[in-house]
Amino acid sequence: MNTTKLPILGFAAWSGTGKTTLLKQLLPRLTKRGIRVGCIKHAHHDFDVDTPGKDSYELRHAGASQMLIASAKRWALMTESPRSEIPKLNELLKHLDTTQLDLVLVEGFKAESFPKIELFRPNLGKSLRYAEDQSIVAIATDSPEVLPKNIHIPVLDINDIHAVETFVCQFCQVKGSQG
Numbered sequence: 001m002n003t004t005k006l007p008i009l010g011f012a013a014w015s016g017t018g019k020t021t022l023l024k025q026l027l028p029r030l031t032k033r034g035i036r037v038g039c040i041k042h043a044h045h046d047f048d049v050d051t052p053g054k055d056s057y058e059l060r061h062a063g064a065s066q067m068l069i070a071s072a073k074r075w076a077l078m079t080e081s082p083r084s085e086i087p088k089l090n091e092l093l094k095h096l097d098t099t100q101l102d103l104v105l106v107e108g109f110k111a112e113s114f115p116k117i118e119l120f121r122p123n124l125g126k127s128l129r130y131a132e133d134q135s136i137v138a139i140a141t142d143s144p145e146v147l148p149k150n151i152h153i154p155v156l157d158i159n160d161i162h163a164v165e166t167f168v169c170q171f172c173q174v175k176g177s178q179g
Helices: 019-032 055-062 089-093 161-172
Strands: 008-012 037-041 066-070 075-079 103-107 116-120 136-141 155-157
């Protein structure tokens, strides 16, 4: 499935489990190691990253099917994609400049087959997915005592960001320029 040579690791969980919160803690730590990280996030709803009233927003809403905005610090491409389903992860990976990355972290896309860590908080009342999804390579949880005893994959403390960081680096075999 992964058409890029970069390591890809996902963080999959039910909504409200803390995927974004964990990634916000993990990304600065990986960056500090000198690892260049790209991210892809799945959204279940219509979204807009542009601001109403700004020129780029107005031009896109006036009919531009692609709107690229650029400055000295960043550029962004907004592409209108009127379709009934969310693009597959592999399609989205093709849009990344992989020559500028060491690793791609993915938030969501839990139904697709690629390596991912399942985040699990039993107090949310949702079920574990690892038994049905062979691409889950670890579980990060705040309650390991409620997990079945016969789990054959690593179990991480979701609140121990160092442990999660270490697992990501080892699993993805990335070191960065700092280590």
